[in-house]
Amino acid sequence: MSKQKYLDAAKRAMEWHAEYRKDLRNCRFDTIAVHGLYSMQEALDFNQGSIIEPMYLSTSQAYRDSDEMELALGYQIPTWCYSRIGNPSMYYLEGLLALLEEYHSGFEASCLATSSGMSAIRTATEEFLHPDPQDPKRPRNFVATSQVYGGTYQQFSVRRDAEDKVEWRKVINSNDLAEWESLIDENTRFLYGEMPSNPTLAFFDLEKVAALAHKHGIPMIVDATVASPALMRPLAHGADIVIQSVTKSLCTSGFGVAGAIIAKKNIPCKLDNDALKADFCAYLKMLPARDNGPNLTPQQCILIINDVRTLRMKMDAMSRNTMKVAQFLEQHKGIEKVNYLGLESCPLHTVASKYMFLVDAEHDELYGKPVNRYGHLMSFEVKGGAQATRDVFDAFTRIWRATDLGRIKSVATIPAISTHSQQGEEGRKLAAIPSTLIRLSVGAEHPDDVIRDLDCALGVLDGKPVVHTTPEYSAGGASSALLRNPV
Numbered sequence: 325m326s327k328q329k330y331l332d333a334a335k336r337a338m339e340w341h342a343e344y345r346k347d348l349r350n351c352r353f354d355t356i357a358v359h360g361l362y363s364m365q366e367a368l369d370f371n372q373g374s375i376i377e378p379m380y381l382s383t384s385q386a387y388r389d390s391d392e393m394e395l396a397l398g399y400q401i402p403t404w405c406y407s408r409i410g411n412p413s414m415y416y417l418e419g420l421l422a423l424l425e426e427y428h429s430g431f432e433a434s435c436l437a438t439s440s441g442m443s444a445i446r447t448a449t450e451e452f453l454h455p456d457p458q459d460p461k462r463p464r465n466f467v468a469t470s471q472v473y474g475g476t477y478q479q480f481s482v483r484r485d486a487e488d489k490v491e492w493r494k495v496i497n498s499n500d501l502a503e504w505e506s507l508i509d510e511n512t513r514f515l516y517g518e519m520p521s522n523p524t525l526a527f528f529d530l531e532k533v534a535a536l537a538h539k540h541g542i543p544m545i546v547d548a549t550v551a552s553p554a555l556m557r558p559l560a561h562g563a564d565i566v567i568q569s570v571t572k573s574l575c576t577s578g579f580g581v582a583g584a585i586i587a588k589k590n591i592p593c594k595l596d597n598d599a600l601k602a603d604f605c606a607y608l609k610m611l612p613a614r615d616n617g618p619n620l621t622p623q624q625c626i627l628i629i630n631d632v633r634t635l636r637m638k639m640d641a642m643s644r645n646t647m648k649v650a651q652f653l654e655q656h657k658g659i660e661k662v663n664y665l666g667l668e669s670c671p672l673h674t675v676a677s678k679y680m681f682l683v684d685a686e687h688d689e690l691y692g693k694p695v696n697r698y699g700h701l702m703s704f705e706v707k708g709g710a711q712a713t714r715d716v717f718d719a720f721t722r723i724w725r726a727t728d729l730g731r732i733k734s735v736a737t738i739p740a741i742s743t744h745s746q747q748g749e750e751g752r753k754l755a756a757i758p759s760t761l762i763r764l765s766v767g768a769e770h771p772d773d774v775i776r777d778l779d780c781a782l783g784v785l786d787g788k789p790v791v792h793t794t795p796e797y798s799a800g801g802a803s804s805a806l807l808r809n810p811v
């Protein structure tokens with residue numbers, strides 16, 4: 325077939341897809357989450373009618389002839405080529421996440437899925453931090469909140485600041501606009517903030533900070549992992565690029581690790597790179613990510629797509645449960661302090677209430693009006709020191725002791741000895757992580773049962789013994805053991 329015929333067919337297909345996407349963008353959040361970009365027409369024509377998105381484990385795609393191959397590898401016709409660059413399952417996941425982040429905002433976003441949240445942060449920030457080609461010795465810096473996830477703290481402080489000599493200028497109080505501004509100079513490449521932050525639930529007024537970034541001609545990057553697009557969509561509030569550790573809220577079932585970058589079109593940035601500015605994620609996908617290879621497997625993409633379909637209802641239920649648990653802990657005599665954005669006693673409650681809403685609550689029969697929801701993540705400080713904190717933690721029976729969050733099951737960790745152990749005492753001070761802090765991510769169990777577990781565990785502070793019994797065999801192994809040893 326001639327090249328022109330391929331190009332004409334590609335044009336018709338792109339028009340069809342654009343039309344389909346336009347229609348989908350008018351649907352409600354749940355509809356987009358359930359269907360994504362996968363249509364019945366595509367299923368019938370290209371996927372044996374399967375009602376679920378394809379999962380092709382193939383490394384690569386075959387072409388009809390050399391003309392088609394050349395056009396595909398030149399990115400002139402729709403293609404996925406090779407699974408390091410793209411894959412049909414990856415396409416549907418990326419399309420889905422872009423649609424959810426841009427939801428009813430009036431602008432279009434695009435997405436690059438990555439192998440982890442950390443690789444999303446690395447891939448998104450790296451492009452802005454390259455040395456200036458005209459003046460390679462010129463200093464480089466970025467301004468970011470000090471209250472960030474422990475892995476982010478390590479990436480920024482060790483990999484960037486110490487190893488690459490790219491200065492991380494830390495914002496200690498992210499609600500102090502003057503502090504942000506005082507740290508920016510002509511060598512600042514971007515502003516970065518995590519909100520709500522893990523594990524201390526720091527939060528800032530994004531619209532104001534994004535306006536500051538734009539005044540200086542640089543992009544605003546926001547890690548919104550804890551909220552997920554069901555509760556907050558930073559692109560609508562001035563952010564240019566959103567980071568998701570897809571591992572967390574987006575994949576509540578806990579089937580694996582993944583990340584995503586979602587960006588607006590035409591982002592501000594001082595680099596002389598038009599393609600990067602025009603469509604950041606498409607640029608990453610076609611060039612740097614192609615060369616660096618931080619991609620995701622098709623199996624992982626399908627597992628995530630499956631979880632995202634029910635995102636909104638899960639984030640609603642988990643938020644309501646967390647509120648109940650936070651209220652219980654707040655009045656408990658063994659607790660020093662509770663960090664939860666939903667509590668009126670929380671100093672950041674007002675600013676969080678400006679941004680965190682259950683999407684479409686006003687179109688929900690149950691609510692019929694905008695409803696604030698503050699997510700599944702909270703943390704609390706136990707009275708009586710580090711050992712008392714460990715004793716309470718060790719007494720949980722229903723809440724799983726695991727370094728994880730966003731799970732459908734309640735999970736808890738002590739950040740000082742886990743997520744935030746590497747950054748040392750001083751780093752923890754900057755990030756406001758005392759050794760008496762327990763991070764709790766509340767799941768979708770009945771909240772009364774989570775509260776009962778906490779109440780029991782806090783009993784150790786009054787000297788009540790907690791007796792753990794451990795079975796000698798797992799129940800899963802029991803039947804085979806019985807079969808081998810018939811009585």
Ligand SMILES: *Cc1c(COP(=O)(O)O)cnc(C)c1O
Nearest residue numbers: 440441442473522549569571582
């Ligand atoms: C977990 C987490 C990350 C890192 O994500 P991974 O998928 O574990 O690599 C980044 N940011 C936040 C806020 C997180 O909670």
